[in-house]
Amino acid sequence: MASADDRGLPAPLTLDAALCFAVYSASRALTGFYRPMLDELGITYPQYLVLLALWESDGPSVGALGERLALDYGTLSPLLKRLEAAGLVSRTRRREDERSVTVRLTDAGAALQTRASCIPEEVVAATGLDARSFAELRATLERLTANVNAADAQRRAADAA
Numbered sequence: 001m002a003s004a005d006d007r008g009l010p011a012p013l014t015l016d017a018a019l020c021f022a023v024y025s026a027s028r029a030l031t032g033f034y035r036p037m038l039d040e041l042g043i044t045y046p047q048y049l050v051l052l053a054l055w056e057s058d059g060p061s062v063g064a065l066g067e068r069l070a071l072d073y074g075t076l077s078p079l080l081k082r083l084e085a086a087g088l089v090s091r092t093r094r095r096e097d098e099r100s101v102t103v104r105l106t107d108a109g110a111a112l113q114t115r116a117s118c119i120p121e122e123v124v125a126a127t128g129l130d131a132r133s134f135a136e137l138r139a140t141l142e143r144l145t146a147n148v149n150a151a152d153a154q155r156r157a158a159d160a161a
Helices: 019-041 045-056 062-069 073-085 107-116 119-127 131-160
Strands: 089-093 101-105
Touching: 019 045, 019 107, 019 119, 045 062, 045 073, 045 101, 045 107, 062 073, 062 101, 073 089, 101 107, 119 131
Parallel strands: none
Antiparallel strands: 089 101
């Protein structure tokens, strides 16, 4: 382990000090925990995220769904194509604007929600966190995401100027 500074923080430029590595490791652990449950449902983790968004609000445009999931069209489109091939979603062009495509759950996609309903409880239990700590962690991660996205946008704007 790297030495700590006088505030108890790990030395910079070490793996122990790298927030990115802690977030990456946590993400890998969580997605690995999900894998067997999602395998039983016949879906991947990214497909599960798409389905979560659709179970929450069915019928968005591809653009709105991409925005909700923070995925670009080039990443989302193949996911939707595979979900459609599996019979879980349908994509239809909007009559009022044929450039826009609506994504809807099929009956099979909607039914999968019942089979997936135990997943959140299992994930919460696996974290070992009580309800309050779990909610605080989620809020902290949401703040972290918003702050880093804002800082990145500022940096890109400064670079473009």
